[in-house]
Amino acid sequence: MMAWRSAALAALLAGVFIAPAEAGTLRWAPQRDIVSMDPYSFGDTFTLSVLNHVYEGLVRYDSKLQIEPALAESWEVVNPTTWRFHLRKGVKYHDGADFTADDVLASLKRVSDPNSPLRGNLPSYVSSSKVDDYTVDIVVTENYPLLLNDLTNIHIFDQGWLVTNKAEAPTDVAKGVEGYATSHANGTGPFKFVSRKPDAETVFEVNPDWWDKRQHNVDRIVMTPITSAATRVAALISGEIDFTNQAPLQDIPRLEASPDLKVLSNSELRTIFFVMNQTPKAFESDVTDKNPLQDIKVRQALYHAIDADAIQKVVMAGLSRTTGSLVSPSIPGYVPELDKRLSYDPELAKKLLAEAGYPDGFSFSFLCRNTEFVNEEQICQAVSAMWARVGLRPNLNLGPTTIQDAKFDAGQFDVGTLGWANEPMIDSYSILVQVVHSKTGNAGVFNWGGWKDAEIDALIDKAGATVDRDERLALQAKALLRANELSMFIPVHQQPMAWATGANIESVLQLSDNKPRHWLTRMTE
Known part of the structure; x- marks a missing residue:
């Protein structure tokens, strides 16, 4: 007692x-x-995982992370651009309404809206149509191979509920756009929403x-x-x-x-890395006429200044996996060449800064969260100290996820943390099309820093239209290697996960x- x-x-x-x-x-x-009761309000993996208890998709991952039927009982490819889904009959929403094809169409329209933060989770979606009350056709770009993976996290809403509650338009946590679905829910899943105090x-x-x-x-x-x-x-x-x-x-x-x-621990799919804003002028710096981060020597200097092994041993208690890759070895598209890190070399970092014209370093904003990734605050504090040792002056900005992500989305940072688990695809195409690709249509939704490279975009676009799996993964590996060569990002580790019961x-x-x-x-x- x-x-x-x-x-x-x-x-x-x-x-x-x-x-x-x-x-x-x-x-x-x-x-x-969670950030909202609306699963379309932000591409937040934790929020989506919680709301999976209330909402469901047409398909889902089973206990071995293999795709299995959910609200759709079966499907087939009609032609290179059209998939046909046969819906499960007799399914009821929590308010008693029947699940039908109209709900799928309304949900796909809502999630693919240009203002939807989750539209990047359906990068090749074109349109959908109703064949009958329990059959839906989904049109995608030609030969797109990953639609089923995408659909695992596209939760299906009741069309009538959306209309009645004027919730047809998507909400957006990062931009402060709320609606009825922000604080209410009505799904088909194993649990009903009862109440919420944020x-x-x-x-x-x-x-x-x-x-x-x-x-x-x-x-x-x-x-x-x-x-x-x-x-x-x-x-x-x-x-x-x-x-x-x-x-x-x-x-x-x-x-x-x-x-x-009981403690359950393992390595997570998620890779933690640093992103560097590539807009023409720095967001917050004593370099006022340009952005030093556009110089590859500066980006490499920041990379060489980080002692990733020390972070692994001290900050992560030896439980993380230090990496040079943006994707974990478990993710299709990974190749061993991706794991080659730039060396920890403070003296080389100083030399590169001097060669770039910054012998005395420069100041910049360093945006981190204190409630998102495992030990993120401690990681950012340790890296800030490492950068300071080579003459850089990071201004560490720590805050909760909802506040910081709004700043990321608005480009109000110079350097910041990002973690990517490649979900729901569980394929390297996820990070490539959402984070690495330039902002074009449904691509680059999480390309917060505005980085772009025509060669990388071409590789990603070709991969997205390649049915042959080996050929597609080879293209994706080339794109990831190209990103490494340009030091577009600074990988740190695959973070550990630890649950306790x-x-x-x-x-x-x-x-x-x-x-x-x-x-x-x-x-x-």
């Missing part, structure tokens, strides 16, 4: 209230909250009418974000919470030593995409 009270006091001091345990209730404490508590309850076979025994999910690592650990040890998908790396030995807790949890499924799937979770009875 005293332990519970101590943890509860710690939680209250941190501004967090966690409800006492109830049978069948899973108490989930992530490090941060940054405090979001509640879901089981959907007894879900079309799929129920494998879990969770009746209710209460998700309470706990930013403080110490408070999360205290709550786990005391039994206040049952699950966190962000166990602090430094506390893993302590958690493993607790007899009632309490005594009330019998089993959870942890895959390399780092997405909790509580429709497969079993609690002790």
Whole structure:
């Protein structure tokens, strides 16, 4: 009892209230909250993974990350530009409405809207049409090979619900555009949305009418974000919470030593790297007439100044995988040549800066989050110190994800962090078309720094129209290697993932995409 009270006091001091345990209730404490109840509002992997409990796509990934039917029972390729999907009959939305082809058309129209932040997740989408109430044709650019991968995270809305609530237009977290779907939800998934207090508590309850076979025994999910690592650990040890998908790396030995807790750890698909703004003038610098980051020598200097091994050993507790690649070895399109890092060489960094005309360095804004990636704040603090040692003057700007991502989207930074897991595609085409490609149509949605290279664009465009898998992956590897040669980005590592479960949890499924799937979770009875 005293332990519970101590943890509860710690939680209250941190501004967090966690409800006492109830049978069948899973108490989930992530490090941060989701950004919206609208899955189209921002391309945030964590938000999409949480909302997968409420909304579903036409297809989904199974327990081996292979594509399987979901709201579509089957599909076929009609011609090089048209896919036909046969929809599942008898599916109900949480409000009782029937799922039909009209819902698919409305959802695809909404997510592909020019103002949709998630339009980059359907880079080759052209149009869709209704064949009958349970058959839909989707038209894409010719010979596009990855439509099924894309559709795993395109959640389907009820058209009638969108119309009734004037929610047909997409919302946008980064631009402050909200709507009914920002704070309400109506899906077909295994859990229903009950209530939400942003940054405090979001509640879901089981959907007894879900079309799929129920494998879990969770009746209710209460998700309470706990930013403080110490408070999360205290709550786990005391039994206040049952699950966190962000166990602090430094506390893993302590958690493993607790007899009632289990720690699940692995390498994630996500690569963490630094992006450098390529606009003609720096955003915030004492170099006022141009942007030093447009000079490859400057970009290489920033790269050579980073001791990635020290970050791996000290900041990441030896659990990350240092890399020179923008994609992990598990991602199709990876080749070993991508993993060759520029050496850690502070003296060479100083020499390159001098050759570029900056012997005394320069100042620049360094934009980071403190609630997004694993130990991101500590990474940015360590790298700031490394850059300072070679004469650079980074102005570290730390803040929560929702605030910082709005700045990224507006180009209000010089250097910043980005992490990419290549989801939902699980293919290197994801990062290439969304991050590396110049901003053109649906491409380059997350090309925040405005970097561009005609040779890379041509390789990506060709890959996007190449059906032969080996040929396509070879083109993608060439594009990634070209990005390395230009030092367009500075890779750091593939980040580790660590989950922890309490005594009330019998089993959870942890895959390399780092997405909790509580429709497969079993609690002790």
